[in-house]
Every structure is written in structure tokens, then in C-alpha cells.
Amino acid sequence: MRSLLFAGATRPDLVSKLERSGADAVVIDLEDAVPAAAKDEARAALPALVESIGSTPVLVRINDAASAWFADDLEAVAALSLAGVVVPKAEKESDLTSVAERLDDGTIVLAGIESARGVAASEQLLEAGAGACYFGAEDYIADLGGRRSAGGDEVLYARSRVALAARLAGIPALDQVVIDFRDDLVFAADAEAGRAIGYRGKLCIHPSQVPIANRVFAASEEELRRARGMLAAWEEGSSRGVAAVEFEGEMVDGPAVRMARDTLERAG
Numbered sequence: 440m441r442s443l444l445f446a447g448a449t450r451p452d453l454v455s456k457l458e459r460s461g462a463d464a465v466v467i468d469l470e471d472a473v474p475a476a477a478k479d480e481a482r483a484a485l486p487a488l489v490e491s492i493g494s495t496p497v498l499v500r501i502n503d504a505a506s507a508w509f510a511d512d513l514e515a516v517a518a519l520s521l522a523g524v525v526v527p528k529a530e531k532e533s534d535l536t537s538v539a540e541r542l543d544d545g546t547i548v549l550a551g552i553e554s555a556r557g558v559a560a561s562e563q564l565l566e567a568g569a570g571a572c573y574f575g576a577e578d579y580i581a582d583l584g585g586r587r588s589a590g591g592d593e594v595l596y597a598r599s600r601v602a603l604a605a606r607l608a609g610i611p612a613l614d615q616v617v618i619d620f621r622d623d624l625v626f627a628a629d630a631e632a633g634r635a636i637g638y639r640g641k642l643c644i645h646p647s648q649v650p651i652a653n654r655v656f657a658a659s660e661e662e663l664r665r666a667r668g669m670l671a672a673w674e675e676g677s678s679r680g681v682a683a684v685e686f687e688g689e690m691v692d693g694p695a696v697r698m699a700r701d702t703l704e705r706a707g
Contacts (some may be wrong), residue, residue, distance in 0.1 A: 445474025
């Protein structure tokens with residue numbers, strides 16, 4: 440999932456437009472986008488909302504395991520045919536396993552790592568059956584009592600740790616939201632930073648962010664050309680018993696080869 444676009448369950452007008460965005464997958468949100476007084480109404484609307492989307496993979500974000508709405512949300516999503524269920528503010532293995540055991544095979548649990556406790560336990564959490572995860576910078580820094588900045592240094596450690604935990608668990612990690620949805624340059628720069636850390640895609644809160652995420656987390660024609668050429672040069676050198684070869688003025692060895700293969704994997 441290069442792009443995962445959210446819309447609140449109380450906004451059927453927005454949900455019906457999700458598929459037009461070109462996002463790799465979409466999320467109907469029962470959590471942050473729905474006020475407390477509207478939780479029951481939003482949950483009741485889920486079947487029709489899911490049906491309205493069409494062929495794009497659909498996930499539902501339920502309320503967190505410590506909330507008063509968790510059990511009812513879980514009951515509702517277990518009755519639906521979904522690509523996945525998003526579990527926000529995951530902090531304990533049981534937050535994820537209690538959801539996974541209610542879902543059909545092939546329905547993934549996407550764990551939200553977005554609190555101090557969640558980041559600290561991210562390695563154990565993501566080995567508890569999550570199929571993917573995301574890092575939630577806004578909730579994380581609020582939990583710490585910190586302050587968000589334009590540079591984002593305050594979340595770099597946690598952002599990196601979640602990417603590392605996902606890699607150790609062998610699952611894809613999706614990068615933090617950019618709340619300024621009017622500034623494409625800010626979103627693109629943040630997406631590039633996330634990709635550099637090791638994220639495989641990005642959370643999107645507005646359709647305009649989707650094509651940028653799809654571009655950044657895919658592979659350009661130039662990147663593909665270079666990756667193919669590098670692998671060809673390395674394979675030719677390997678056939679001669681050479682462990683490192685020169686390609687376009689650079690020495691190519693094991694790490695460069697792994698990155699080239701990753702580029703091809705991103706492009707399918």
C-alpha cells in the first residue's frame with residue numbers, strides 16, 4: 440500500500456468518493472473522524488459504506504481496545520468482508536490478537552503505533568500477528584506532552600524505531616500523516632523522508648495527497664533503469680568471481696544490490 444486514504448464513517452459523501460482518488464487502499468474511520476455522540480450511528484452505517492466503494496481494498500479503523508466502543512466495533516467488522524481492520528493506539532499484544540482471532544483468513548490487522556508505550560513495545564507488538572502497521576506522529580507526540588515542529592526532529596526516533604520493528608517483523612510500515620493537506624511540497628518532502636527511513640507507503644487524509652504518495656513510494660523510470668543496469672553489472676561481475684563491480688562511477692557490492700532489488704520490488 441503506497442497510499443492509504445481515510446474518510447470518516449459519518450461522511451458518506453466522502454466515503455463514496457474514496458475510490459476515485461487512485462489510492463491503493465482506503466479506510467473508513469470509526470475512530471478519530473467520528474465524535475463520541477455519533478459512534479453508534481457510524482457503526483450502523485458500515486455495511487452500506489463498504490458496499491459503496493467498489494473494487495478498491497477497504498479497511499475499517501475501529502476504536503482502540505481501551506475504549507468503550509471497541510467490543511461493538513469488533514463485532515461489526517467481523518461480520519463484514521474487508522481487506523483489513525485498523526487497530527489504533529496498539530500497546531499490548533492482546534490489542535491485536537483479540538482482533539485477529541475474530542477475522543477471516545486473509546483479512547489483515549493493521550496496527551497503529553502511536554503512543555509512547557506502543558513505540559516502546561513495537562517489536563513485540565508487531566510480531567503478534569499484525570499484517571502491517573503505521574506510525575501515528577500526532578498522537579505519539581501528544582502522549583509524550585511534546586510539541587510538533589516543521590522539521591519533525593521530535594518524532595524521528597519513534598518514526599525510525601517503528602520502521603525498524605516492522606522490518607524485523609517482516610511486515611510493511613506506513614508513514615505518518617501530514618495534516619497540512621494544502622501544501623503538496625511539504626507532503627512530498629515528508630514522504631521522501633519516510634521512504635528514506637524505510638517506510639513502504641503513507642497515510643493520506645486528502646485525495647490530493649494520494650498521487651504524491653503513489654509516486655514517492657513507487658519507483659521512477661530512472662530508478663528502474665539504474666536498478667536493472669546495476670544488477671546486470673553485478674551479475675556479470677559475479678560470474679567472473681568478482682565481489683564488487685564498478686557501475687556508473689560507483690562501486691557496487693552487496694548493500695547496493697539489495698537496494699536495487701528493493702527498487703524493482705516496489706515497482707512490482
